Amino acid sequence: MISKDHDRILDFAPIGMWWEITQSTADSDGRFFEAINVLVPGFAGPPLHIHPHAEESYQVLSGTLDVCVAGQWRELKPGESITVPAGTPHTLKNAHTEEVRLLNVHKPALGFERFFRRFHxxxxxxxxxxxxxxxxxxxxxxxxxxxxxxxxxxxxxxHNMMRVLAFIGRLMGYKLPQ
Incomplete structure (x- = not known):
């Protein structure tokens, strides 16, 4: 189901994905942030990362999702899901020939929606x-x-390397969207 509310669509076309926000931070009173993610074939995924204070879950709706959690890769098929505990290194990718649709939830919502909107x-x-x-x-x-x-x-x-680059960026006048 695609929402008619364009404010809920985050199209990251240049990197091979788009999202539909199905439950915003406001909708859930901050309990969680939820979106349907669509990943094109060959989507390389984000860097290996952690969420220090939130869990993240993926439920595959269609396609095959490759997920790495704590150094272990596994394939998730439609109907399968995984929850990544707070503080656990993880990433994902679509190494397959068909697009992947998944339900992605961050719990609690914290500032994830703002992060993704700024990234978008x-x-x-x-x-x-x-x-x-x-x-x-x-x-x-x-x-x-x-x-x-x-x-x-x-x-x-x-992350410490990113802190150094961020410091240099601020010194050089780089700015992020609000």
Whole structure:
């Protein structure tokens, strides 16, 4: 089901995914943030990361999702799900030939919705390219992660490296969307 509310659609087309927010932070009174994620074939996924204060779950609706949790990769098929406990390194990708649709939940919501909306604004404006191969993209993704370190921290590359890049970015005048 696709919402007619365009404010709930986050199209990250340049990196191979789009989301429909099905339960915003406000909708759940902060208990969780929920979205349907669609990942194109070959989607490389985010860096290995942790959520220090929240769990994240994935429920596959269609396609096959590759998920790495605590160093172990596994494939999830339609109807299967996994919950990643707070503080556990994880990532995901779509290494298959068909798109993946999944229900993604962050619990509690914390500032995840703001993080993803800011990330979307950077990608949509062409300011952030992923994977970040140019200096500006490295700086901006580092600044975003550091601004939201209560929600997300990179495990690889190390978060402390991102803190240094974010500091350099601020010195150089880089700014994030509000």
């Amino acid at each position: 604004a950077l990608v949509s404006a062409g300011r952030l390219k992923l994977p970040p191969k140019d200096f500006g993209s490295l700086v901006l993704v580092s600044m975003l992660f550091v601004d939201h370190e209560q929600e997300i921290k990179s495990a690889k590359p190390p």
